[in-house]
Amino acid sequence: MLDAPARRALGPGLDAAAAGLDRLGVRPLAVTGLGWLVGLAACVAVATSHWSTALVLWLANRLLDGLDGPLARRRGATDLGGYLDLLADFSVYGGFVLAVGVAVPEARLACLVLLLTYYVSGTAFLTLAPLLEKRGARGDGRSVLFVGGLAEGTETVLAYAVLCLLPGHAETVLWVFAAMVALTALQRIALGVRSLGERSPGIQDRRPLRTTPETRPAEETP
Template sequence: MLDAPVRRALGPGLDAAAAGLDRVGVRPLAVTGVGWLVGVAACVAVATSHWGLALVLWLANRLLDGLDGPLARRHGATDLGGYLDLVADFSIYGGFVVAVAVAVPEARLACAVLLLAYYLSGTAFLTLSPLLEKRGDRGDGRSVLFVGGLAEGTETVVAYAVFCLVPEHAATVAWVFAAMVALTALQRVGLGIQRLGTRGQDLGPQDIRPQGPLRTTPDRPRSEETS
């Protein structure tokens, strides 16, 4: 829900930082890899109840995730980079919730429900995106056409930061965020029913005018940035 305005606000700063990394020869996949390792460290910190360290590592992971896309555009973004970036994001998103369940036993049921909601929302997202692209929809330049909803990347950053700030309320945070992710899954399923239920399934992009709530933009190089 908040990703678009946040991307607009942070975009110039991330572009400037990416330009600096490019000047010293840093590669996009290196940033993705380091970011994933930092995310793994954040999950370990959560599982061992080092909440302050976990918060710092989590925010560092998100910063690095925001940098690999602008850096990739400077080098010529690749499908491999976008694919690995998405896998890295999903593994840390899930691993963080598992770590909370390890650290806070009373939150385990809520964390399990949150993971189920992630599974449903992720399935709706990853299956709908290529079908919409097949029908001629274009996204915002990221490697996968992004199907938004109530809970996006920005909301995840905030929810996980709240886990670290008030771990004694981890169960409540997990229940609330699970409800948000479940609503996002329903939004994506509803969009799929709306969009895929219209016109023929085998029409090519040249036969379709993009419609509905998804924003379209002119063609431009694909980005590694996905979250």
């Protein structure tokens, strides 16, 4: 929901930083790999209740994730880069929730429910995206067509940051975010039922399809 304005605000700065990395010869996969390692470190910090450290590492992970895309577009984006980037994101998203369950035992049920909503929302996303592409939907140049909704990448950044800042309220934060992800899953399912129930455009009349019920392609969410 907030990805489009966030990308408009942060995009120029990330593009400038990516240009600097490009001049230094930094490869996009190196940024993706470093970001993944930093994200795993954030999960370890959460599991050991080092919340301030976890917050810094989490924000650093998101910064690196925001840099590898613009850098890849400068150096030549590849399907492998997009695949590994998405895999890194999903593993850190899930690992963070698992780490909260380790650090805050009373929040474990909420963690399990959030992971379930991630699973359903991610399945709806990963199965729907290629089917929409086959029917002529166009994305924004990234390797995978992202199907947005209420809870997108920006909402995940904010939710995890709040967990680090207010670990005593982790259970409440997790329940609220799980509800948001569940609504996102329902949005994607509804879009799939509506779009896939329509006649597939032929080769001659193929036209772009909307990728969200109300918005545009957005940042990846679990």
